[in-house]
Amino acid sequence: MGCEFDLGSAEDGQAVELIYPTLGSRVRIWNRIAPYDDEIVAFCAELSGEQMRAAVHGLTVDLYEGSSLARFLDGLAAEFTGWSGIRIWESLDRDLRVEAQHHARGYVEMTWTLSPHDCARPNTWSASVVTGLEAGEEMRRFAVAVHRFLQPS
Template sequence: MFFVVHAQAPGLGARVEGVTDVVTGRGLARFLERLDLHGWQGEQRWADADRDLIVKARYESGGQVGLTWVLRPWRSVFGGWDVGVTAWLEAGAAKDGVAAQFHDFLTAEGFPV
């Protein structure tokens, strides 16, 4: 299974195609699910097999989790570039909801879990 990651804002459009989660099953969803509600020190990271997509998680006081989605296509014919977008979530229900959505998205009939 391959998927596309697209980041868009006024004056910015970044897209990475062929991102895969096959090597680790639903690794991205599991990574998000394992982020501790009670916080942690430093940064936790997940990357797809080709490192085209990197997700960095940072816990801030007040129960906020910053998820930075870094798109970095190594196969670009135009040279290297990357773009990062940070989304802030509540460490509890909001983070769990995102993890559940990724579980649903990355589950396909016949797809190995």
């Protein structure tokens, strides 16, 4: 699988797509590789919305430590009754950031931000989209899909 997203790969766990039709926003992650043969995984990520699309390739995450995206999503799913404030997760190089807020109406709003890390040219660009999931079962299913995607082959 290359750096072009293949919708069929989402069906077999090789990619994840989160669509929020209310705002027309979409988050995609795909092309998972284990570059160092350890708990670090790299993948491509794309955010899109009305008349906007941004992608970062080679984004790295930790599978098991506190910085794990899957663990972050598990925590959001486990606290389906809610929390106050904003919870934040960032990838190892801070290329991807997720801010999650629980709303009283029983859903979780997540702001996904891509901002490629380049020490030579910091803060060159960033792009964000907002998605929402029902705080209970939808969030749990999304967390399971991300776990399945991130697990090494």
